[in-house]
Amino acid sequence: MAKLVLVNAGKNYEYGVHEPLNLLVLAAYAKSKGHEVIIADQIAGEDIFEKIKKFNPDFIGITGTTAVISDAYEIADWSRKNNYKVVMGGVHVTIMPEEALEHSDYVIKGEGEDALARILEGKAKPGIIIGKCIKNLDELPKIDREMINIEYYQKGKDRTPGTHLHFVPPNTKLNSILATRGCPYNCIFCHNSWRGLPVRINSAKHIIEEMKELEGKYGTEAVFFMDDDFLFSKQRMREFCKLYKENNLKIIWGCQTRVNSVDRELLKEIKEAGCRQIIFGLESGNQRILSMLKNNKTTVEQNKEAIRLVKEAGILACGSFMIGNPTETEAEIEDTKRFIIENKLDGVGVSITTPFPGTKLWDMCKERGMIPDKIDWKKFNLSQLTFALNDIPKERMEEINKEFMNIVLENNPGMSPKNLLKVAIKHPHKAIKRVIENPRAIFSLIKRIFKK
Ligand code: B12
Structure with missing residues (x-):
């Protein structure tokens, strides 16, 4: 031992x-x-x-x-x-x-x-x-959340209100579950530890057992599913919805999925089974860029339709976007800005495109001689420019990023002035730094107050 x-x-x-x-x-x-x-x-x-x-x-x-x-x-x-x-x-x-x-x-x-x-x-x-690949996820031993500070994590949303978890009301006990390994798609910017491994899923019964334990033992009120595409197996979701109701669960939940995994019928069913928020990787409002990032698998029109259907089902429709993509022009970035504003998403996340090692995007950058010899991994946090991937000058890209930060500020329910004030009181140095870096954020905040 x-x-x-x-x-x-x-x-x-x-x-x-x-x-x-x-x-x-x-x-x-x-x-x-x-x-x-x-x-x-x-x-x-x-x-x-x-x-x-x-x-x-x-x-x-x-x-x-x-x-x-x-x-x-x-x-x-x-x-x-x-x-x-x-x-x-x-x-x-x-x-x-x-x-x-x-x-x-x-x-x-x-x-x-x-x-x-x-x-x-x-x-x-x-x-x-x-490492050897686990074949049957249901056979893995049950995790014990008492090994960590569960209360700390249950308050994760209150500590960081700027997160994507808009469906979680203040002071709600939140936990996360992962019920899939692998992803059937091949986006050029993504790498996870299951790249190239088969997609495996936990059964609906297994997920429901974990939710029952969370609700009963830890008083969990909300769950976020960390799967890359939680909804992709319709069969599992049907079974999940049936068991959710049979077990009289109260936990509300959110997840990430692909625009082609949702349809009206499924959305209705999952809404009745506790789903309150869906996050799509929408990436770009420009078709050329979207096709490049997602290997021609989704369209801007599909993205718009998916948002419409999710909103119609009474579920929060959220999206994440990438700016500063390879060969992207300012006009193409403008398309993304327009998309965000016109489609009235319930939550928006914007990242600066970052070539992570192991991705096709990384290989593209390597081929073009863009990857420097000495790399500062701390910059790989998606909110900082690692190195330029297009002809937009670095200073201009940083300006554009700030403009998007302000759009996020105006469009994210979690970024309410009250929430932001709470964080500023807890982390004053960080707040002052952010305002010095981006003074126009103050105007966005004022706009936000009046928008309400
Ligand atoms: C949950 C999650 C988060 C959570 C929690 C992060 C965490 N550390 O768990 C939050 C929201 C905080 C987060 C933040 C970020 N994330 Co994240 N996140 C994920 C997500 C969705 C699931 C991770 C997970 O729990 N996997 C489940 C476990 C079982 O898999 P695993 O971690 O790979 O572990 C297995 C093996 O790798 C190995 N292993 C792992 N650690 C160890 C340690 C030892 C000792 C051993 C023996 C084995 C081992 O064994 C595990 C079981 O088989 C993945 C996407 C994905 N599908 O993996 C992205 C992902 C990991 N995140 C990513 C990114 C980019 C980020 C951020 C930079 C984003 C940001 N803007 O801030 C930050 C980074 C900060 C951080 N500390 O992780 C990228 C990572 C790319 C990279 N090259 O690092 C991923 C892969 C998403 C993607 N496809 O691009 N993330």
Whole structure:
């Protein structure tokens, strides 16, 4: 039996909206094999170094997406200096295993459950290990949310009102569930740890059991499904809606999906089964750009129709968009601005297009010689320009980004002046910095007050 600490790396509280489901599932798996496991959560503000020293583990497992990988490496370096064995996994190290191996003893590419168990049992040699893909998600051991500070995560929405979770009223206990691994589509900007792996889903029965446990044990009132496309299996959704009603569940929920996964009938059914918000990756109001990003799979017209249907069903229709795409012109970005304003979405998220390693977008940028030798991974947070992907000068792109930030400010229900004031009181330095960077935000706020 080995002792393991799993670390949720990251110093930005804004990343603590959803519980770390990846570490919870890895912990459950390792525990089911008889190992002693705890989670040290830097994102939730824990003193992870103190917690690690006190537990004195045999292994430290660290997860990291690209945006927080510098924090993850810092923890890995500290751990090795203190003679702990380090295992790293997650989406970033899956793509950059050699880079991660400079900071750790073991690096897992892909799914971590089985590989981690082999390491803990002393059956794997240090180095890069390819994770085995879990075939049946329902067979994974049940996660135990008591391993983390559940109250901290249940208040995730109140702590960060600027999030996409518009369906969650203030002071509502929120949790997240992940019920799919993999995605059947191939958007050029996306990479997740299941890239190239088959799509697998939890059964409707399994999801309902998890919701029942959340409602009964933790008083959960709202759930966000983290699946890339929660609605894509119509059969599962039908079964889900039936069981939701049979079990008399009260939890309201939101999810992400594709515009081609919704139709009037399904929307009616899921509304009756607690669905209150749908987020689509709408990406662009310009067809040329949308076709490039989504491999010709969706159209601007389809996007408009999907928004209309969702609103008609009485569900909040939200969308995320990308600006600063390869070869994109200012006129094409204007199309996105117009789309956002004309389609009256209930929530809008805008990101600066960022080429994450492992994506087709990254390869395109590499081919064009755009990727610098020295990369600052901290910039990979989708709100900062990593490097220019088109002919729009950097300064102008930053201006355009601010204009979009103001559009988001005017169109996001979560960004009410009251909510923003609350955050400003809690994080005054951040608020002052944001206003100095973008003084016009004040006008957008005033506009917002009068719009109400
Ligand atoms: C939930 C989620 C969030 C949540 C919580 C993040 C979190 N750390 O869990 C929030 C909203 C905070 C978030 C924020 C961001 N996210 Co996010 N998010 C996701 C999402 C939808 C699900 C992640 C998840 O729970 N997966 C479930 C678990 C089971 O999978 P997993 O994490 O890959 O873990 C498996 C393996 O990788 C491995 N593993 C992972 N860690 C470890 C550790 C050890 C020790 C071992 C052995 C194995 C191992 O084993 C696990 C089980 O098999 C994914 C999309 C997706 N479908 O994956 C995007 C995704 C991870 N996010 C992404 C991005 C870009 C971001 C942000 C930068 C966005 C932003 N503007 O802020 C930030 C980054 C901050 C951060 N700390 O993550 C990208 C990451 C791209 C990249 N190269 O890093 C993804 C892949 C979306 C995408 N398709 O582009 N995100």
